[in-house]
């Protein structure tokens with residue numbers, strides 16, 4: 001880990017079913033190598049259909065999925081939420097934005113977001129038409145009003161699965177730029193964590 005770089009001990013990454021999941025291994029490798037000492041990942045069922053959890057497990061300490069109860073003890077939503085020094089949703093689908101903005105908690109990821117004592121950082125990835133919808137923009141405003149943080153997508157030429165062509169579309173900032181965003185958000189997260197310890201949140 002680089003000496004000069006700000007970092008976190010415990011990074012919790014929530015992964016939802018957006019196409020940007022195809023690049024998730026690159027992001028996890030960069031985050032684990034340069035920004036976070038330990039990384040745990042929660043995948044929604046849609047995410048786990050798009051990218052194998054076994055692949056994700058190569059790049060983090062633990063992958064958690066929605067599962068039936070098993071004889072093995074698994075950390076639950078409250079334990080995961082309290083473990084996180086930073087909680088990042090990467091990528092965030094339109095569905096996750098809408099669920100959280102409306103206080104819904106139907107699966108392990110949304111329940112853990114609901115249990116989070118610190119602001120959650122969303123990295124939305126939707127196509128341009130979805131992004132422009134009033135419902136999506138309303139949900140983004142609600143999340144900000146509720147104290148959550150946002151890493152906005154950027155316009156750039158990229159491969160579109162729907163058309164099979166390169167097109168100007170919305171993409172996540174590249175891993176280096178994302179980590180710079182996260183570094184700049186650390187003071188806000190740390191202030192929220194200290195507030196939690198003092199019992200003022």
Ligand SMILES: Cc1cc2nc3c(=O)[nH]c(=O)nc-3n(C[C@H](O)[C@H](O)[C@H](O)COP(=O)(O)O)c2cc1C
Pocket residue numbers: 015016017018019020044045046047092093094095096125126127
């Ligand atoms: C191949 C594929 C790509 C998708 N890409 C996106 C996307 O980029 N953004 C998005 O919001 N939804 C996308 N979806 C739709 C979501 O997967 C769908 O809304 C799902 O219910 C999200 O569930 P989750 O939020 O629990 O992960 C995609 C679906 C498929 C099958």
